[in-house]
Amino acid sequence: MQKWSLYSRGDKFFAVVVSILIGMFTVATLYPFIYIAAVSFSSGFAAQAGKVVLTPIDATIEAYGYILTDPQFWISYRNTFIYTIGGTIMSLAFIIPGAYALSRPQLKGRRFFNLFIAFTMWFNAGLIPFFLNMRDLNLLDSMFGIILAFAVNAFNIILLRNFFEAIPQSFEEAARMDGANDFQVLWKVFIPLSKPAIATITLFCIVSRWNGFFWAMVLLQSEDKIPLQVFLRHTIANLSDDDEFAIVQTAAGFSAETVTAAIIVCSIIPVLIVYPFIQKYFEKGILLGGVKE
Amino acid sequence: MSDRNSDIGGLPVEELVVKADEAMRDRRKTRAGDSSWVRTWDHFRREWQIYVMLLPTIIWFIVFLYKPMYGLQIAFKDYSIFRGVADSPWVGWEHFKTLFSNDQFLRAVRNTITISFYNLIFGFPAPIILALMFNEIIHATYKRTAQTIVYLPHFISSVIIAGIVITAFSPTAGIINTIIEWLGFDAVYFLTQPEWFRPIFVGTGIWQEAGFGSIVFLAAIAGVNPSLYESAVVDGANRWQMMWKITIPSILPTILIMLIIRIGNIMEVSFELVILLYQPSTYETADVVNTWVYRQGLQSGQYDLAAAAGLFNAVVAFVLVMTANTLSRRFSRTSLW
Numbered sequence: 001m002q003k004w005s006l007y008s009r010g011d012k013f014f015a016v017v018v019s020i021l022i023g024m025f026t027v028a029t030l031y032p033f034i035y036i037a038a039v040s041f042s043s044g045f046a047a048q049a050g051k052v053v054l055t056p057i058d059a060t061i062e063a064y065g066y067i068l069t070d071p072q073f074w075i076s077y078r079n080t081f082i083y084t085i086g087g088t089i090m091s092l093a094f095i096i097p098g099a100y101a102l103s104r105p106q107l108k109g110r111r112f113f114n115l116f117i118a119f120t121m122w123f124n125a126g127l128i129p130f131f132l133n134m135r136d137l138n139l140l141d142s143m144f145g146i147i148l149a150f151a152v153n154a155f156n157i158i159l160l161r162n163f164f165e166a167i168p169q170s171f172e173e174a175a176r177m178d179g180a181n182d183f184q185v186l187w188k189v190f191i192p193l194s195k196p197a198i199a200t201i202t203l204f205c206i207v208s209r210w211n212g213f214f215w216a217m218v219l220l221q222s223e224d225k226i227p228l229q230v231f232l233r234h235t236i237a238n239l240s241d242d243d244e245f246a247i248v249q250t251a252a253g254f255s256a257e258t259v260t261a262a263i264i265v266c267s268i269i270p271v272l273i274v275y276p277f278i279q280k281y282f283e284k285g286i287l288l289g290g291v292k293e
Numbered sequence: 294m295s296d297r298n299s300d301i302g303g304l305p306v307e308e309l310v311v312k313a314d315e316a317m318r319d320r321r322k323t324r325a326g327d328s329s330w331v332r333t334w335d336h337f338r339r340e341w342q343i344y345v346m347l348l349p350t351i352i353w354f355i356v357f358l359y360k361p362m363y364g365l366q367i368a369f370k371d372y373s374i375f376r377g378v379a380d381s382p383w384v385g386w387e388h389f390k391t392l393f394s395n396d397q398f399l400r401a402v403r404n405t406i407t408i409s410f411y412n413l414i415f416g417f418p419a420p421i422i423l424a425l426m427f428n429e430i431i432h433a434t435y436k437r438t439a440q441t442i443v444y445l446p447h448f449i450s451s452v453i454i455a456g457i458v459i460t461a462f463s464p465t466a467g468i469i470n471t472i473i474e475w476l477g478f479d480a481v482y483f484l485t486q487p488e489w490f491r492p493i494f495v496g497t498g499i500w501q502e503a504g505f506g507s508i509v510f511l512a513a514i515a516g517v518n519p520s521l522y523e524s525a526v527v528d529g530a531n532r533w534q535m536m537w538k539i540t541i542p543s544i545l546p547t548i549l550i551m552l553i554i555r556i557g558n559i560m561e562v563s564f565e566l567v568i569l570l571y572q573p574s575t576y577e578t579a580d581v582v583n584t585w586v587y588r589q590g591l592q593s594g595q596y597d598l599a600a601a602a603g604l605f606n607a608v609v610a611f612v613l614v615m616t617a618n619t620l621s622r623r624f625s626r627t628s629l630w
Binding site: 014 | 343360367468471569591603
């Protein structure tokens with residue numbers, strides 16, 4: 001990259017134009033979030049009339065009062081934490097030993113097992129057989145079912161296996177000299193050396209669990225088991241044509257729009273808190289597992 | 294498992310008499326005189342731990358991914374819940390005949406391809422352009438901040454994305470219609486009108502994924518040999534020329550591979566977002582194969598017909614992905630997987 005002082009006038013102009021365009025895209029990315037936050041703090045009347053543009057109109061926290069006193073909101077919030085933490089631990093418990101075994105040159109049938117796993121990235125049975133299988137396994141409406149059935153995917157295993165394969169033999173040999181077995185080699189050598197890769201996979205698991213919606217909606221019937229995303233969906237779908245709600249809201253200072261916005265804000269906040277910490281990993285991660293040139 | 298003998302310095306340790314309890318690691322040699330089953334027995338005695346580690350994963354794949362593939366046979370059966378997968382009677386290609394005379398299914402196939410096509414035309418160049426622009430920004434903090442922000446929507450769930458879209462495009466309350474009315478036009482009922490579904494869906498996809506998608510191209514740009522730029526500067530090239538003559542040609546292999554992947558995934562429209570954004574009045578342009586399967590199978594209980602549609606989708610996708618992988622091998626030494 002050249003020094004700014006060495007740029008010609010044309011290049012300076014070009015750089016400024018590009019900076020402005022990037023700035024516009026960045027603002028366009030950010031604006032919907034600001035808009036939603038503004039709606040969530042506005043009065044129901046102002047939101048319904050479409051008066052909110054950038055800042056809250058007739059600022060109020062009524063919408064938050066409405067959802068934060070809804071026990072179902074807290075139940076789903078708790079469930080999302082259970083699915084995220086339980087699901088991520090379950091994933092790592094499968095993926096780390098599995099990837100280690102697949103990375104061992106002495107594993108008999110290694111080619112077969114690798115293909116066995118990779119094949120599921122290219123072909124999968126689809127929604128219906130998966131659903132019927134879950135029913136046959138008696139895992140419908142089961143929190144454990146959700147945690148177990150989405151624990152593993154081929155991509156994460158292959159990503160970690162590739163990373164394990166790249167670890168130089170000498171590290172392992174030193175541990176073998178000290179009499180370490182495979183479990184010890186994995187625990188004391190491979191896992192400490194693979195922190196970036198494991199962090200990446202952990203991140204992928206956390207994000208997909210936190211955001212998981214479709215199968216939770218399909219597989220879970222009990223209200224006390226649904227995660228936040230399903231609760232949010234129910235709220236968005238029901239509020240607008242719920243007569244009882246319409247009666248309540250005329251008396252209060254909130255509307256379907258402000259309540260929806262408030263739930264969105266509540267469910268984004270944990271993502272925003274974690275985001276700065278995870279950012280350094282996902283850039284590496286996407287390149288680790290993605291295209292190899 | 295006490296000791297381990299490695300082939301230090303690459304020299305085979307031929308002379309070593311392997312005792313059963315020794316963790317002997319070198320598998321490349323065969324010891325004369327041992328029959329193959331003795332060697333196999335030895336192998337598992339020594340290496341049982343890695344098989345124990347692999348076993349849960351293999352069982353998981355069988356139970357959750359391969360067993361449903363066995364269940365796919367209901368696509369050729371008159372499936373009854375009470376009889377189960379194995380005992381339901383075969384009906385041959387009956388369901389496929391029904392599918393290909395079903396207007397809604399055919400419409401869903403067309404919509405899937407059309408939406409993917411729009412995604413390709415508008416969604417594919419977006420991250421490349423973004424990466425090229427990021428590459429031109431000199432101010433490091435500005436660049437970093439912008440990147441941090443544009444990656445963010447990728448981590449937001451589709452329910453929230455849909456919630457934002459529904460709120461923003463709402464006919465009375467939404468900001469979009471506020472602006473439209475402010476400009477003197479009539480409010481548009483965006484989400485109930487078929488002609489608006491695809492622009493909104495594709496636009497939402499770009500808004501959510503363009504930033505994150507630029508990471509791959511930025512990495513490719515970072516890999517361009519700096520001496521190319523240095524000699525270009527000596528030759529008096531400006532930034533615009535360098536972008537066209539150096540950067541873009543250098544990242545062309547990455548662009549091609551990503552394009553091939555995209556084409557390979559043409560049957561994969563993110564149907565979760567479709568389910569969240571469409572409604573009966575927009576099925577005409579919005580309904581894709583997987584949403585049709587969802588309604589027919591999971592909502593109406595026509596499992597066998599829906600499974601047949603799913604199988605059709607999966608086979609087409611499989612052929613496309615395999616073709617894409619073969620093609621990408623030609624552009625890069627290693628394949629995609």
